[in-house]
Amino acid sequence: MALAQHEVVRAQTEANRPLEYDEDGQRHILGFWLFLATDLVLFACLFATYQVLVTHTDGGPVLSELFELGGVTAETILLLTSSFTGGLAIYEMRRGNLRGLIGWLVFTVMLGLAFIGIEVYEFVTFVGEGATMQRSAALSAFFTLVGTHGLHVSFGILWMISVIVQLLRFGIQPVTARKAFIAGLYWHFLDVVWVFVFSAVYLMGVLG
Amino acid sequence: MSLWPTEPMVQASLVAIILVSIGIIFTLTYFKKWGWLWREWITTVDHKKIGIMYLICALLMLFRGGVDALLMRIQLAFPDLQFLDAQHYNEIFTTHGTIMILFMAMPFLFAMFNIVVPLQIGARDVAFPYLNAVSFWLFFFGALLFNISFVLGGAPDAGWVNYPPLSELTFSPGPGIDYYLLSLQISGIGSIATGINFLVTILKMRAPGMSMMRMPMFSWSVLASCIVIIFAFPALTAALALLSLDRIVGTHFFTMLHGGNPMMYMNLFWIWGHPEVYIVILPAYGVFSEVVSTFSKKRLFGYKSMVASLLLISVASYLVWVHHFFTMGSSAGVNSFFAVASMAIAIPTGVKVFNWLFTMFRGRIRLSLPMLWMLAFIPTFALGGATGVMLAVAPADYQFHNSYFLIAHFHQVLIGGVVYGMLAGLYYWWPKMFGFQLVEKLGKWAFWLFNIGFYVCFMPQYALGLMGMTRRMYEYPSGMGWNGLNQVSTVGAFIMGIGFLLIVAQILYSIRHGKRDTTGDPWNGRTLEWSLPSPVPHYNFVRIPEVKGRDAWWMMKQEKGDEATSTPSSSIQPIHMPNSSGLPFLMSLAFFVAGFGLVFHQFALAAVGGIGIGICLFLRSLEQDEGYMLSPKEIRRIESAQGRL
Ligand code: HEM
Ligand SMILES: [Cu+2]
Numbered sequence: 001m002a003l004a005q006h007e008v009v010r011a012q013t014e015a016n017r018p019l020e021y022d023e024d025g026q027r028h029i030l031g032f033w034l035f036l037a038t039d040l041v042l043f044a045c046l047f048a049t050y051q052v053l054v055t056h057t058d059g060g061p062v063l064s065e066l067f068e069l070g071g072v073t074a075e076t077i078l079l080l081t082s083s084f085t086g087g088l089a090i091y092e093m094r095r096g097n098l099r100g101l102i103g104w105l106v107f108t109v110m111l112g113l114a115f116i117g118i119e120v121y122e123f124v125t126f127v128g129e130g131a132t133m134q135r136s137a138a139l140s141a142f143f144t145l146v147g148t149h150g151l152h153v154s155f156g157i158l159w160m161i162s163v164i165v166q167l168l169r170f171g172i173q174p175v176t177a178r179k180a181f182i183a184g185l186y187w188h189f190l191d192v193v194w195v196f197v198f199s200a201v202y203l204m205g206v207l208g
Numbered sequence: 209m210s211l212w213p214t215e216p217m218v219q220a221s222l223v224a225i226i227l228v229s230i231g232i233i234f235t236l237t238y239f240k241k242w243g244w245l246w247r248e249w250i251t252t253v254d255h256k257k258i259g260i261m262y263l264i265c266a267l268l269m270l271f272r273g274g275v276d277a278l279l280m281r282i283q284l285a286f287p288d289l290q291f292l293d294a295q296h297y298n299e300i301f302t303t304h305g306t307i308m309i310l311f312m313a314m315p316f317l318f319a320m321f322n323i324v325v326p327l328q329i330g331a332r333d334v335a336f337p338y339l340n341a342v343s344f345w346l347f348f349f350g351a352l353l354f355n356i357s358f359v360l361g362g363a364p365d366a367g368w369v370n371y372p373p374l375s376e377l378t379f380s381p382g383p384g385i386d387y388y389l390l391s392l393q394i395s396g397i398g399s400i401a402t403g404i405n406f407l408v409t410i411l412k413m414r415a416p417g418m419s420m421m422r423m424p425m426f427s428w429s430v431l432a433s434c435i436v437i438i439f440a441f442p443a444l445t446a447a448l449a450l451l452s453l454d455r456i457v458g459t460h461f462f463t464m465l466h467g468g469n470p471m472m473y474m475n476l477f478w479i480w481g482h483p484e485v486y487i488v489i490l491p492a493y494g495v496f497s498e499v500v501s502t503f504s505k506k507r508l509f510g511y512k513s514m515v516a517s518l519l520l521i522s523v524a525s526y527l528v529w530v531h532h533f534f535t536m537g538s539s540a541g542v543n544s545f546f547a548v549a550s551m552a553i554a555i556p557t558g559v560k561v562f563n564w565l566f567t568m569f570r571g572r573i574r575l576s577l578p579m580l581w582m583l584a585f586i587p588t589f590a591l592g593g594a595t596g597v598m599l600a601v602a603p604a605d606y607q608f609h610n611s612y613f614l615i616a617h618f619h620q621v622l623i624g625g626v627v628y629g630m631l632a633g634l635y636y637w638w639p640k641m642f643g644f645q646l647v648e649k650l651g652k653w654a655f656w657l658f659n660i661g662f663y664v665c666f667m668p669q670y671a672l673g674l675m676g677m678t679r680r681m682y683e684y685p686s687g688m689g690w691n692g693l694n695q696v697s698t699v700g701a702f703i704m705g706i707g708f709l710l711i712v713a714q715i716l717y718s719i720r721h722g723k724r725d726t727t728g729d730p731w732n733g734r735t736l737e738w739s740l741p742s743p744v745p746h747y748n749f750v751r752i753p754e755v756k757g758r759d760a761w762w763m764m765k766q767e768k769g770d771e772a773t774s775t776p777s778s779s780i781q782p783i784h785m786p787n788s789s790g791l792p793f794l795m796s797l798a799f800f801v802a803g804f805g806l807v808f809h810q811f812a813l814a815a816v817g818g819i820g821i822g823i824c825l826f827l828r829s830l831e832q833d834e835g836y837m838l839s840p841k842e843i844r845r846i847e848s849a850q851g852r853l
Contacts, residue, residue, distance in 0.1 A: 045447075
């Protein structure tokens, strides 16, 4: 039972809270925040491992010499923009505008795909220069940290596609609104993690 | 590589496993129980049934871990014994430790979480019933993967902490370590989900009027434990994943070559590992708090300080991990910090012990089985804590570390704390789960044997440790002066084994002869679970209760007397219930397939499992699962069958 635009808005104002925050939604959203906390700890462990091992190059390629800031800056811009468009999608959802919601989600997915494309290209270049994951502890840590983030982003893309499919089938109603909102949270979270990857790995690598 | 084992002991286990499996399959087919198994258990999302399944697994794993323990104790009973060879001894102490912590203690706790928490807080289920089933089946298949290792390819043999570089491919080429890594990873995902699930349940699903400070202490302890799970388990996930990458992909996180650093593993492991011991002990504190107040017929003394110390311990548990490797060469400053932090944990723990004692003071004490285990816990745990503080003295730990003194310490806190706690909980909530009571007499025998056996087994080990016997040695020469104490210790282990068997006997005997619990409140309890009939109907509460204070059920009984249990028939409303689902089982099965493939580096098989997981996730995501409504007529039927209308 999809809700029409004005119904969405009315349901929201009557309950004095957004559609995705019905009783079930509140539980799911809190649960998802807790999941993000666990994911954050996971990333913290990978960051710590990276910091410990980054100098352990075993005479092989040195990360700071491999980095090309051009590609990475493009990645950063893409991901930050996609976080913004993801936010716009939720904004449209709250206005009950299904087409706007789906449109911005599709746009977000495209930006995500571009991000992954550049990352894969970077990895392939590194491997071509002999900087493989198996070469040294520093490279193992680098590929694992950045790759884990990349895998999260790829998963996020698949997830958003699944949400888009559901929105097309069921329209905006409490369950799909909740799913879109939570997928959005996940996406913003990955953006925040990326800011740390960008500064702690790439910027500090090049500067330090 | 042929999978058929060559060694007699392994062959015997394999034959036993095959026979038991055939027996189970035959029985299920003969009594036409497959459909029942699928409908009532495998696809269930009912927290009480999930709890019972956890409980059965925990008891089975306690048995397997116990057999491992007895095998080790036989080997150590006499010097130079050739009962087990070095390799088997290594495998057995590894599986013993891993099983006891991850596949016995954890599911035992989760059994209690599941069975008790929703009932105590006046909820109809947990926050995410479907996810709860996923957690259980991930645990189940993780445990299965771990347990088949002994007969299929070889069990892990690098200790329950699985330190590299020993656990790296160079030094442990077989599949054993991969079994360890993947099975822990799979069940660990389930544990994280359980942590999230119960935290949300407690925060969001309490009955109206039950403010946080009116919540029963067991639920508080679960809350604290879940917070620790949420912030500690991801470190284990990371440690296991990185070591798996080393072994499967060929990276160099913890290797000796190419810049790897094994210390990084130890840090990650214990950043999870120390909080883990608090994950398992906090709920035991919760059980003891419930038991002591019910069986002293008094309110819990010092409720607020109990809550504060639970929360303090859960925070402090993150600040002590280095005490597991004082000897690995950190600076004196680092060691001092972690030494003092470790000792400080004894303070909130002491607060709790005094609160329990003051609860008993001038109480009307009944020495039923749960209370007996509670009483045995206090001195045992106090001594274990004291030796913990001794170990936390960093310079002294250079002497104690990895000796039998350490072994005695952690068995004293884990058995005296966690196992006693879970047994107390088992006895306490048994009637609630199954609708009958366990006969006391056999239980008292079991209690005394287990307790005496415990002291006979572990006290000598403190002495052996001080005399220089190190852990994980599979044989020792005569003439070290260790013979007598080792023999005594083995005798103690067997006495505990008999104690365990008596508990099993007690359960089996009580199934026929136990007293039916017709009141739902056999102990004159104080919290909401005792307001319900035993066993509890699947929707738990006909009407969600209104809570007016701490010990809500006690207050209702004071106020309404005999009327407290009955429901006016007219007030019954339809109840919304979640649907059963086969997906959690199937998805976890896919995890198992993927894990098994990775253990043997069969990537095609692993990919099949991975795709299976993906399909299950996608199917679930597209499913519009709105649950179903239970009609008032049906509810009335069930309630009147329980004599509640
Ligand atoms: C005040 C309380 C406690 C203190 C100060 C303490 C201190 C310590 C220290 C310093 C060690 C390491 C010793 C070494 O490796 O040389 C240790 C090991 C251990 N403790 Fe405790 N402990 C306390 C309570 C507990 C509790 C409550 C549990 C579990 C419920 C526990 C379980 C363990 C385990 C499992 C190990 C050994 C792990 C291994 O090496 O395999 N401890 N404890
Ligand atoms: Cu510790």
